[in-house]
Amino acid sequence: MTNFIPIFPLGIVVYPGEQLNLHIFEPRYKQLIKECFDNKKPFGIPPVIDDKMNDTGTLVRVMEITNVYEDGKMDIKTEGLQVFNILESIKELPEKLYSGAIVNYPANAESGNRALMLTIVAAIRELHKLLKITKEFKKPDNELWSYDVAHHAGLSLAEEYELLQLLQELQRQEYLKRHLKRVLPIIAEMETLKERVQMNGHFKNLKGFDI
Template identity: 50%
Template sequence: MEIYLPLFPLNLVVYPNEDLNLHIFEERYRQLINECLEKECTFGIPAFINNKLPGYGTEMSVTTLHKRYEDGRMDIKTKGLRVFRIVNFENPSPGKLYSGGKVQVVEIDPEMGDHLDELTVKLVRLYHLLQTKSEIDEESPLLSFREAHKIGLSVEEEYELLTLATENERQRMLIRHLNRVLPVVSEMERTKDRIKMNGHFKNLDPLKF
C-alpha cells in the first residue's frame, strides 16, 4: 500500500511501537507537527545515515503535546506505527516548508520468531553483565524491535534490522551480534574485578608443597 507522508528525516532509527520524545524548534518542522495535531494525521521519520536517505523509515503518530513555548517550539511525544520504504522524495513538499514523499508501507506480521528462547537467554546474560535492569516480555511479539536499542548496535546496524522482513531474520541478526559482544563484555567484567583486587589486602591460603 502506498501513501503520502510528511517526512522528518533524523539521524536515528525508530521502530514500530517505540515511544520517542522530540523537541521541535525548526520552523519547517513546527509547521509539520502543527498540521499533524490539527488534522490528526501521521508523519514519517526516515533514517538519515551518512548524509543520505537510504530509504526506510517509520510512520509516527503524535500522542502528546507535552509543552508549547511562546516562540512556537514544542515538546511532543510520538509513537512508531509502521515501517515504510520511500518511493519518491520531495524537498520541500509542494506548498510546504517541510519535505514529504510517497512511501510503500511494509506489512510486518506480529510473529514471535523461532529463536525466541536463544535470544532471551543471551539478552538476560548481557543485561546481567552490564548490571542493567530490563524486563524482557517473551509473550509480546517483535522482541527484536523492543530490545534492539539496548544492546549496542550501531545506527547502521539498527537500520539494517529495520529493513529485515521477518522476525526470524531480525532475531538471527541480534543473536549474531550478541555472540560477538558477550565475550568482550564478559572479559571487561573480569578485568574490572582484577582491578578491584589491586591495592587491597588479600587472604591467601598458604601453598602446600
C-alpha cells in the same frame, strides 16, 4: 499501497510499536507536527546515518502534544506504526517548510519463534547484568518481539538500521541472536579484565599453596 507523507529525518531508528518522546524546535518541523496533529495524519522518520538520509524508515503518528512553549517549541509523544520505503524524495513543497516523500509499505511478516525470542530476552538480561545497568521491558517476556527489545541489545545505529530493513520477524530474531552471541563473551572478558586491573597494586590476602 503508495502514498505521499511528510518526512522528519532524524539520527535515530524508530521501530513499529515504539513510543518516542521528541522535542520539536526547528520551524519546519513545528509546522509539520502541528499540521499532522491537527489533521490526524502520520509522518515518516527516515534515519540519518553518517550525514546520509536512508530510504527505509518508520511511519509515525503524533499521540499527544504534551507541552507548547512561548516560542512555539513543542514536546510531543509519538508511536511508530509501520516500515516504509522511499520511492522519491520531494525536497520542496508548495507553502511548506518541510520536505516529503512518495513511499510504499513492504509486507512485514511479524510472526516469529517464541522459544528463540525468550532466549534472546534472557541474553539481553545477561548483557545488562554484565554492564551493571537496569532496564525494564514494557511488556511481559512472553509478549516481547524483536522490535520491543532491539534498542536494549547494544546495537549501533547502523545495526539498528540493518534490523529495520529485515522484513521477517524470524530474520530479526536471528540477527539479534548473532549479535548477542558475538558481544556477550567480549563484555564478559572485559569485566574479568577490569577486575584483574583493579586487583593489581593492592595488598592481597592470599593463601599459600602447600607442596
